[in-house]
Amino acid sequence: MKVLITGTSQGIGKAIAEHFLQQGHTVTGIDRQDASIDHAAYTHCKCDVRDTEKLPPIDDVEILINNAGTQNEADIDINLKALITITEKYGLQPRIRSILNIGSASAHTGAEFPEYCASKGGVLAYTKNVAMRIAPYGATCNSLDPGGVLTPLNDCVMNDPVLWAQIMAETPLKRWATPEEMAQWAYFLTVTNKFCTGQSILVDGGEAINYHFVWKD
Numbered sequence: 032m033k034v035l036i037t038g039t040s041q042g043i044g045k046a047i048a049e050h051f052l053q054q055g056h057t058v059t060g061i062d063r064q065d066a067s068i069d070h071a072a073y074t075h076c077k078c079d080v081r082d083t084e085k086l087p088p089i090d091d092v093e094i095l096i097n098n099a100g101t102q103n104e105a106d107i108d109i110n111l112k113a114l115i116t117i118t119e120k121y122g123l124q125p126r127i128r129s130i131l132n133i134g135s136a137s138a139h140t141g142a143e144f145p146e147y148c149a150s151k152g153g154v155l156a157y158t159k160n161v162a163m164r165i166a167p168y169g170a171t172c173n174s175l176d177p178g179g180v181l182t183p184l185n186d187c188v189m190n191d192p193v194l195w196a197q198i199m200a201e202t203p204l205k206r207w208a209t210p211e212e213m214a215q216w217a218y219f220l221t222v223t224n225k226f227c228t229g230q231s232i233l234v235d236g237g238e239a240i241n242y243h244f245v246w247k248d
């Protein structure tokens with residue numbers, strides 16, 4: 032299938048692109064960094080997702096995965112507004128089969144940075160809006176909402192042993208996900224899945240259910 036993925040130069044987006052390529056799909060990646068994937072079925076467009084004038088003309092996208100995102104750098108503009116622009120441009124057309132937005136556990140808990148969690152909360156609502164609008168094409172739209180994933184985005188805490196120990200104490204499964212695990216979820220939700228739509232799939236190792244029950248002994 033013809034797949035468009037944003038943010039493919041590193042992290043989760045790169046792992047998703049590589050997984051689709053391994054499964055024989057044709058992938059176009061949009062990223063503001065240079066390409067880091069060398070494969071005959073991969074085309075790289077070096078472009079900022081906010082730069083509407085420079086977004087490449089691509090017809091008949093069948094799978095769209097909105098993954099490009101940042102923390103504490105114009106989060107609403109990049110994580111939400113650009114995601115909406117890209118979806119309206121490439122996703123709202125009859126050939127679309129599925130759209131997946133990479134959200135965050137932060138949208139469910141309100142944790143992390145103010146603009147970041149608000150941007151991801153917007154993604155959660157917009158996912159439902161799009162799901163209704165592409166349902167007439169028989170297509171699905173969901174969000175995949177990770178907790179911690181081992182990517183360069185998190186280098187500053189992954190490389191700090193004290194902070195890392197604190198983070199693991201808050202994480203019931205005592206580890207973070209790998210980008211490859213997220214790629215498998217992305218593949219399932221966009222290729223295997225045909226009937227789940229408008230949903231936000233939280234994959235966070237139990238962080239969001241890590242409550243502490245208080246009761247009399």
Ligand SMILES: NC(=O)c1ccc[n+]([C@@H]2O[C@H](COP(=O)([O-])OP(=O)(O)OC[C@H]3O[C@@H](n4cnc5c(N)ncnc54)[C@H](O)[C@@H]3O)[C@@H](O)[C@H]2O)c1
Binds near residue numbers: 040062080134
């Ligand atoms: N890593 C985590 O723990 C985690 C948790 C929850 C959600 N997420 C989400 O997953 C997505 C990917 O995160 P990651 O951890 O792989 O991050 P990352 O920083 O490792 O990779 C992000 C990629 O997106 C690209 N990108 C960022 N802004 C861009 C822009 N304006 N235009 C074009 N390309 C741009 C970057 O160049 C980079 O290649 C993000 O939406 C992030 O919010 C990550």
